[in-house]
Amino acid sequence: MSIGLEHYLFISIVLFLLGLFIIVTQRNGIRVLMGVELILNSANLNLIAFNRYLPAVEINGHIFAVFVIILAAAEAAIALAIVLSIYQQYSTIHLDEISNMKH
């Protein structure tokens, strides 16, 4: 049995759901960011698997994956800065305790 598109999509679904599970259940700001990274990676895996298995002349899927990686880098930098700023103000990054826009 050879590896088909479905195998990659299955991995992608499980990664996506694990990321979603982290975002829904965890209350630590950095843990939630890890969930976001997992979801972005599952989207990337989808893009590249589709580019491989569906009839495509160019490698547009790869380009999209590269842009997703660029956006993930920008997102991680900003989000970590926000988390550190919140930690300076509130001395915690427990998301349930952070409900005010201004401390």
Next chain:
Amino acid sequence: MDALLTNLLFYFLAAVVLGSAAYTAFSPRLVHAAFSLLFTFFGLACLYILLGADFVGISQVVVYVGGILVLLLFGVMFTQRLEDQNQVQTMQWKWGLGFLGLFFLILVPVIYVTPWPVAEDVAAKPTGSTIAQVGELLLTKYFLPFEIASLLLLIALVGAVVIARGEAKTGEIENLEVE
């Protein structure tokens, strides 16, 4: 023999990726979760290369393992405190697992029901390096998005510095401007 080796490699990488991602989700220790993400990202990079996307795989290693993971670890070490260790409440676990299972049961049949227009000649597709193609596409068809992305990265870096600098410093600068 070659196909068998590819299959074995695929299943090994899938096990590494899913296992480490699950450990990230369920580990009570934040540092362990961050280090477990290392294996997830690296396994995914190998899967990309297995799919013929060598440039994306290398970018994955450079950006995720070298950049984002280090940022996450910095964040963990700056904000970790002892009383923050066990934060997962049982109620949320139950709701989250139920939600996850339901979503899983909906999504998985979709993969197998959908008639994907899979190309006939997947095995015959060129498996050489894609770096030249990626470079050419980035500088011709995707030139404008490429430039916008570089601008966005610059803005994100400056914004991250401004946000993380904190309140006291901005106050000092305002005082300087007043004087």
